[in-house]
Amino acid sequence: MAISLNEDVRALAEWPACLPTRRGGRKIHTSTLYRWALHGVRGVKLESLQLGGTLATSREALERFFGELARVKAEGPAFTHPTRTRPTLPARRLREIANANTAAAEALR
Secondary structure, three states: OOOOOOOEEEEEHHHHOOOOOOOHHOOOOHHHHHHHOOOOEEEEEEOEEEEEEEEEEEEEHHHHHHHHHHHHHOOOOOOOOOOOOOOOOOOHHHHHHHHHHHHHHHHHH
């Protein structure tokens, strides 16, 4: 959903003072809001809009963002990483390894 200008729109730098503090009473850093808007968290991006040279968001967009994060967390990961396996080597490299092993075995005879 796009941000409407009827919403309470402010620059990202203004929102840390309005948000709950983290453990230890520290405010959320402004760069965290930029990261949420540009890269997202768990596949969820904070809606934002560019106002001149300033990136901005709204209270309603923050509420939607936190609600979607809670929903994603409750549902579990959308995908799981496959177990890591040894990467497959190209056929040429496998032949080179086999030739080197043969040469080494002959040299030891």
